[in-house]
Amino acid sequence: MNSTLKSLLVSLLLVATFTACGPDALYDLSEDTFQLRDSDSTLVNFPADFKGDVSLITFIYTNCPDVCPAITANMTNIQRKLDDTTGINFIEISFDPERDSPSVLKEYRDLYGLNEQFTMLTSHPNDSDLLLDKLDIVAEKTIIDSLGYDSTNYAMRHSNTLYLMGRQGYIRAEYPAHRVTSEHVKDDINYLRSE
Amino acid sequence: MKPIQHLLLILLSVCFLLLGCGSESNSSNESDTTNKVVLGKVTLDNAWARPGSQQGKSAAYLRISNGTASTDTLLSFSSDAAESVELHESIKHDDGTTSMQPAGQQVIPSTEKLQLQPGGMHLMLINLKKDITVGDSLRISLDFARVGTLTATVPVQIQQ
Known part of the structure; x- marks a missing residue:
């Protein structure tokens, strides 16, 4: 192999590397695997099982009566307004695994009529912080006196975040989850699809 | 003539x-809210509630318009669908996180409106007596200091 060809290959490799994890990548999950459960209790390797697709990822808890359903509504709005949803995953991850078992998530997805493109994920309570910390998602229990308090009755202060993940497991964009416009997300999804 | x-x-x-x-x-x-003379009326409209599971929570939203000549105060709430109802507010913090807290008593001046809407103030339905799903309707009663109790019929729907 002559030196010109070697230089060309090295240059291409560098370009490929910077394209994948350059300034556009907010978080790199390409080498990570988090074991989660979906609403059918099936084991899911996140994000490995979603690589090759573009994914919208948000974080909720099902005991949340106001903001989290608004986030879910925004996810379905975005889905509805996309001309073509082929190769796009809509993922909602619970940051309250103590209460959000797979069956609870199933109930939530049924209540809100989420279709098969939606994946609801939860984890073992001891494991959830690993993923949340990696993605800078805040989720803290709070107490509302009038509701009383026991181990199963609490509210949460939480991030209001929607991430867009590219095909290789890099988080490429972040939005305010319950109020980002579908047009904005749509443009970014189309950009990632064209890469 | x-x-x-x-x-x-x-x-x-x-x-x-x-x-x-x-x-x-x-x-x-009038400043005495016990005065029973009420001109005009308080109206409730644009009401809807989110679906929810038995023993779980839901949120209801509506607009309250004080069309009377006097200030009125929202005192309490109840519903046939839940063990209790509280007025809560979602708060956005400087760090971008969101939390919820009781909203306290709301005073609605004459001719003004109080809008309960997603991401803001909402009626939290606590310990639902049964599953409520799209197509159901609930009754929610609001007790005011001057005009007394008003009841809204609230359809269950998915936020669009």
């Missing part, structure tokens, strides 16, 4: 005007 008829008509009109102004003046000076 004869001159005497003209005079009578004018006198009658003046009486009506005086009566009208007098009532309005009385009510606008």
